[in-house]
Amino acid sequence: MKKVRMGIIGAGLRSGIAKHWHDPNGESVVVGVADISEERLEKFKENINPDVFATTDYRELLKLEDIDAVAITSPDHLHEEHAIAALEAGKHVYCEKPLAITVEGCDRIIETAERTGKHLMVGFNMRYMNMYQTMKGIIDSGVLGDLKAVWVRHFVGYGGYFYYHDWHGNSKNTTSLLLQKGSHDIDVIHWLTGQYTKKVTAFGSLDYYGGDKPNSLTCPECDLKDTCPDYSPHTLIECAFREEIDVEDNNMVLMELEGGIKASYLQCHFTPDYQRNYVFIGTKGRMENSELDGKIYVKTRKSNSWQENSDVVYEMKKTTGGHGGADPKICRDFINLVLYNKQPLTSPSAGRMSVAVGCAATESIRAGGKVIDISQESTVTNI
């Protein structure tokens, strides 16, 4: 195979990454797309490839023998069905995060990939961002000593717009936003420490979004649109204060990882600013990032080595491409996996473990903070 012929399931916002795969003179080309919405299919044709095979039934896409690989960018609760069907049809699969909305769902996908011998890659694009790759390099250099404590705060400014105006706000589609949004952060905690979580306890609640508005209400037709702080006129227009919303909008998770590492994770969807703040503390030093300043600060303590003489500030270089330059890189890595069997920075096992922690933390929240052990059973073990 010299060129990977790709199909996309789910032509919504995330399907924009297909532009990184549609390169008729390069090593991949997008030849098919499936979505239940005709409108979304038309938009996809306009944006990516007007000659693409388009269908409202993803099974028709999977029947095409000349498609080698499928990217799954449908809503989370459909990843399991779509990924398994694609693998069974003999396609390699790139699946957006979260891999599935249950641990059992992840295990079924991984088992199908192993049985069919097809590649499965999870869309953890944070692993491809300059900032988190640099933080990984700093930790691996040993300058922080043995990691013992991690503190992550995710301020999801615009969280209302992206998560409460459509399917994301209902637990039947996501389990909770700890999987949806948090699966990235939980994965980065696992990846940077090199350890998986053993147990969690968590507290959280729905304090700002949700309410008693009818499920059918949309922003453009709402009487309160002139005064509502969450009025949203385009694309994501379902009322953010509708009855069916049942996923927590602020969460605090405490995690115990292998190797005696403790981690805490805060996610809040009604903050004014958008940023992730990560702190890693080891026996020799402390590292903290600022996404807003594009900087990583490393402070060292007395260690009887040259490193105690200086603290270091890393400045991120400018990147181009979505998500801090990560999207073109992760798309290229999927092609390298399919064509050259080059292992990407992510693994199905890591996808499964972040879902396991997100699900356990959600269970803990909904059981009043109960400590939950993380199911470690998986057929794949690489982090």
Ligand SMILES: NC(=O)c1ccc[n+]([C@@H]2O[C@H](COP(=O)([O-])OP(=O)(O)OC[C@H]3O[C@@H](n4cnc5c(N)ncnc54)[C@H](O)[C@@H]3O)[C@@H](O)[C@H]2O)c1
């Ligand atoms: N890695 C990242 O940075 C990142 C960023 C955004 C979204 N995502 C992930 O991408 C996925 C899609 O998110 P989105 O924001 O594009 O959502 P979206 O709602 O904009 O798009 C989902 C699309 O799937 C379609 N769809 C629904 N049911 C379908 C079915 N049965 N068959 C085919 N298509 C169907 C919808 O019509 C819609 O067009 C989610 O899992 C999300 O977590 C990842």
